[in-house]
Amino acid sequence: MSEKAAVLVAGSWGTALASVLADKGIDVNIWTRNEAQCREINERHTNERFLPGVVLPFNLVAVTDMEAAVRGASSVVIVAPSSAAREVARSLKPYWSENMLVVHATKGFETESLKRISTVISEELECEEGRIVVLSGPSHAEEVVKRCPTTVVVASLDDKEAAKAQDLFMHSYFRVYTNRDMLGAELAGAFKNIIALGAGMSDGLGYGDNAKAALLTRGLAEITRIGVEMGANPLTFAGLAGVGDLVVTATSKHSRNWRAGFMLGEGTPLDEVLSSMGMVVEGIRTTKAAHTISEKYQVQMPIASQLYHVLFEGMNPKTAVEALMGRDRKTEMEMMSIETWEQWHS
Known part of the structure; x- marks a missing residue:
């Protein structure tokens, strides 16, 4: 009997991950609320809005009924936008069972509560957070569906669950590492979107490679600093979920x-930017969340702060760059507090 998996929902990344599983011979149900999208995937084996020009595997079947999507599935992969993660998990709850592997690949926070997506899912499923596995790393959906070599990380508090997820996704073109630092993997995957926004803005301003290289480097320091203060392992930010995902996204x-x-x-x-994109830009929501998080933990996030002023207070992007360039002189190694540094080296 073939292994079955359910993927929720049918955006670009969800479709790409579903394709990886289908390529392994797993029967995949991908859930969508959109009847037209469901018919397109089943009849034409395409998902043109999110992945134009791509032919999907024939054992990838779209459904609009949640019960039908997860029936008989040993694994459920949640790839909903951060704003919809709680609703999707709540819809899953009546049909979820304790023996199902739950993986999520959403990079962001629940904006209102500032909760990580693993926390949101575990609350709705009424299970321990250690039951959830986070999938993150440098992975454009457009390249994954073309079977370009891709490497990601799966992180969980439970080594057995992480190993199950590793076995589930490991393929000839999709290499998977495990990591016990679920917190760090989630934070890195979310915060790097802020720096990617800044990198795009720098390119849009015509500032060149020098500026972007500095932005990525100082951005990595910034997200490592806040991540460590929140309890993450600093080495996670030097890995696939951190610098790897930052480079590819920025x-x-x-x-x-x-x-x-x-x-x-x-x-x-x-x-106008949002209306033209046609898809969720997680970095915008995450910038708002980071503004509150940095105040809560009393950790400076200068790049995120200036982007917040641009996005939500109407600051001119050039003014934001001038503010960053005009900050007080610092030593480069001011990535974290002395107390935190000593903690990790004790």
């Missing part, structure tokens, strides 16, 4: 966050 035209930042840098108003 330097590629495949990246929605980079594209949104580029348009902002060119002078396009935010509402």
Whole structure:
């Protein structure tokens, strides 16, 4: 009997991950609320809105009924936008069972509560957070569906659950590592979208490679600093979920966050940027969340702070760059507090 998996929902990344599983011979149900999208996937084996020009595996079947999607599935992969993660998990709850592997690949926070997506899912499923596995890393959906070599990380508090997820996704073109630092993997995957927005904005302003290289480097320091203060392992930010995902998201035209930042840098108003994208730009929501988180933990996030002023207070992008360049002199190693540094080296 063939292994079965359910993927929720049928956006670009969800479809790409479903394709990886289908390529392994797993029977995959991908859940969507959109009847037209469901018919397109089943009849034409395409998902043109999110992945134009791609032919999907024939053992990838779309359904609009949640019960039908998860019936007989040993694994459930949640790839909903951060704003919809709680609702999707709540819809899953009546049909979820304790023996199902639950993986999520959403990079963001629940904006209102500032909760990580693993926390949101565990609350709705009424299970321990250690039952959830986070999948993250440098992985454009557009390249995964073309079977380009891709490497990601799966992180969980439970080594057995992480190993199950590793076995589930490991394929000839899709290499998977495990990591016990679920917190760090989630934080890195979310916060890097802010820096990617900034990198796109820098390119839109025409500032060149020097500026972008500095932005990525100082951005990595910034997200490592806040991540460590929140309890993450600093080494996670030097790995696939950290610097790996940051590089791919901040330097590629495949990246929605980079594209949104580029348009902002060119002078396009935010509402026009969002309407033209047609898909969720997680970095915008995450910038708002990071503004509150940095205040809560009393950790400086200068890049995120200036982006917040641009996105939500109407600051001119050039003014934001001037503010960053005009900050007080610092030593480069001011990545974390002395207390935190000593804690990790004791």
